Amino acid sequence: MVKLGYTILYVADVSKSIEFYESAFGFQRKFITPENDYGELLTGETTISFASLELANSNLRSGFIVSKQANKPFGIELGLVTENVLQVMEKAIELGAIIIEQPKEKPWGQTVGYIQDLDGFLLEICTPVN
Secondary structure: OOOOOEEEEEEOOHHHHHHHHHHHHOOEEEEEOOOOOEEEEEOOOOEEEEEEHHHHHHHOOOOOOOOOOOOOOOOOEEEEEOOOHHHHHHHHHHOOOEEEEEEEEOOOOOEEEEEEOOOOOEEEEEOOOO
């Protein structure tokens, strides 16, 4: 059986990204390497991890597309589930995230909004699906 273990976001500053996720969403730091090039957050069953652009380049010698707030988000998102979508989005925006879509109620009753984090990664902030 295969299990999703973690998602790694390639970021310019691992510490800054982890501090944003701690402050905006209340996640706890699992660890950061002494070189400050990789770190993980305790986020539930699946870990959100961060790798520096330099570390990512050493692993992917052919390169990759760097995510930036100035660009449209990639066609992938991290879904963060909360009962307080608007409150969580407002806190993240105060800390440097940018709004992509205001929260809206979906036909199935779920409230969903979208922001980009400091590095431009797309985050869906949503209520649980009942």
